[in-house]
Amino acid sequence: MSKALPTRSENYSEWYNELVKRADLAENSAVRGCMVIKPYGYSIWEKMQRALDDMFKETGHTNAYFPLFIPKSYLSKEASHVEGFAKECAVVTHYRLKNDPDGKGVIVDPDAKLEEELIVRPTSETVIWSTYKNWIQSYRDLPLLINQWANVVRWEMRTRLFLRTTEFLWQEGHTAHATAQEAIAETKQMLEVYAQFAEEWMAVPVIKGYKTANERFAGAEDTYCIEAMMQDGKALQAGTSHFLGQNFANAFDVKFQDKEGKLDYVWGTSWGVSTRLMGALIMAHSDDAGLVLPPKLAPIQVVIVPIYRSEEQLEQISEKVAEITKSLKKLGISVKYDSSDNTKPGFKFAEYELKGVPVRLAMGGRDLENGTVEVARRDTRTKETVSTDGIAEYIQNLLEDIQQSIYNKALTLRDENTYKVDSFEEFNNILDTKGGFILAHWDGTSETEEKIKEETKATIRCIPLNQEAEEGVCIYSGKPSKGRVVFARAY
Missing domain, CATH: 3.30.110.30 (C-terminal domain of ProRS)
Incomplete structure (x- = not known):
């Protein structure tokens, strides 16, 4: 381990930036304003995806995928929408490169100019509603409940890993309904889904509300949101759900025939969360020693480190650890056994503390003789010696306690501030x-x-x-x- 992290009290911003990098979550890429999400960070995002995707499907939504490129004319169809995103759009103007006649690499071929420029999607309402026109004719086609997992591009001048990058990952739900009441109910339902995910999975308490006219999504009638407090007292918008009214249906002429045979425009919603949630997770819980991850989202929930004096002792410890690992995995708990010999136990302890592994077990020769193991919890940084009999159930209960304890701490912080x-x-x-x-x-x-x-x-x-x-x-x-x-x- 190199020098210690900056402390939150000294420089919260620097603490955050350093922690993201040192915990191997992400790093700046060669492309300005974009990030590389490293395997450990992506593992957390995958767990977020999996949980959210299950919740979406439980509420009747299915996944689809729509184009990355949006014709410029589409963005012109909904006036407030284009005004809201015009300054952030990346524009594709040509479709071919050619060798530079001066021998200096490649240049854009001036003869390959697109007839109509393409926008790299900042959000997908326009391309999706242009598609819905072909999918919706009758009330029998409604409601249409679609979600997309994708990347989007919003040109940012000042970037910070996870919180604000030019390209980021997200999901965006886009639904169509026969009545305003159904669309509003959908908008509120998805807000509840986001709030449940934030509180039950991320252990982050949120305030549910709706945005003012100044702050609502471009092209929406109403924007609902969940707001979370970070440890420095600043707010972070953790999810939004938009009632679009008939705005996009009007713009793209998406009509349906109701039960009486009358034609009417459909009512729409859109809703999304992004890799910004990774930033919320870090800033809501972590401390000066590194990440503090809620067990439900931790890639590794339990790490086991052997402490041994001989290869024979390591072999004996490893046999016992294999039993413990098997019993933990039966309960669906993710475990890593780190018996590598390139670093000492103290270094490993610090490394897994930095990475926010919720529970660390250490087993030495005396533990082996006594049938015990040292259990350290990351959130409180406390340790105790526990019998290996019934250890799996003990750890299962401990992880549940840690999840709740992390939430309670964040809730207390919010209430006190x-x-x-x-x-x-x-x-x-x-x-x-x-x-x-x-x-x-x-x-x-x-x-x-x-x-x-x-x-x-x-x-x-x-x-x-x-x-x-x-x-x-x-x-x-x-x-x-x-x-x-x-x-x-x-x-």
């Missing part, structure tokens, strides 16, 4: 000295929202769902307010 304020002075003071979530009254106007953002760099993260009505006055304008909203500085 959520403040109700009634004046702009207090608002500014908390933002600058504490950070966190601020519940404050807002007059409902985009003008006030923009002024607060300009002056404080805090945005309205969401208008919480199911909150009690509370009349008040806006902290900025003094005008009447119908309820509090969640303000925070955010990633």
Whole structure:
């Protein structure tokens, strides 16, 4: 192990960047603004994918795949959509290269210009709705419940691994319905799916709400979201679900014949989460020693390290470990036995701590004689000696306890850093000295929202769902307010 990680209190941003690299999650690529997700990081993403995909299928969705390239004219069909993404689009203008006559490699062939430029997808609403026109004719074709796992490109000037990169991985659901009520129900259902995944799998508590007009998705009637708090008090949008109304159906002339034989435009939704969740996972739980992974998403849930003085002793320990490993795997627990001889046990302990492995077992000669094993849990960094009898069930219960404990810690952090304020002075003071979530009254106007953002760099993260009505006055304008909203500085 090289020098220690920067601490969160010294430099949270540097701590995050270094941890992503040192824990072998990802690294910057040769292509500016893009990342290489390394095997260990991708293993976590795969577990996220698997869990989410199962949840999508349980709610009736199926997977499909649509083109990476979108004709430029498609983006022009929905005015607010193109306005929202125009500045982030990568554009393909030519389809061929040729050797440079000066012998300096290759150049773009000027004779291979495309008749119509293609946009590398920033999101797929337009190409999918152009396809849905051919798939939907009757109410019998509805609802259409499709999800896509894909990569997208949004040209970013300031990038940070996982949180904001030019290319990233995600899923995007796109559904079509016969009525507005069905589409709204779908939008809310998928928000619940995301919230359940965040809390039960990622161990990250979230606030469910909907976005203001300024913050909603380009082309949507309403955007619902889940907002999570990171350890530095900043918010991170962890998932969004959009009620599209009939906007894209109108743009692409997607109509259906209802039971009475009348033609009407279909109602749409879209919803997505991305590799940004990896950033949330890191920043919500990890500490100055490295990653802290919730067991449900850890690629390795248990690592076993032997401590031995001779090859004969190693062989004896390995035989016992084989029994333990078999019993753990029967319970569906992922295990790694690290008997490599190129590093000492202390180095291995630090390495697996850095990688966030939830449970570490160490077995030496005395443990072998006593029928015990040392159990260390990553979240609390505590150790105890446990009998090897019934060890599999013990570890299973321990992993469940760690999962819940990590969630509880994150929930406590959020609760302790959520403040109700009634004046702009207090608002500014908390933002600058504490950070966190601020519940404050807002007059409902985009003008006030923009002024607060300009002056404080805090945005309205969401208008919480199911909150009690509370009349008040806006902290900025003094005008009447119908309820509090969640303000925070955010990633």
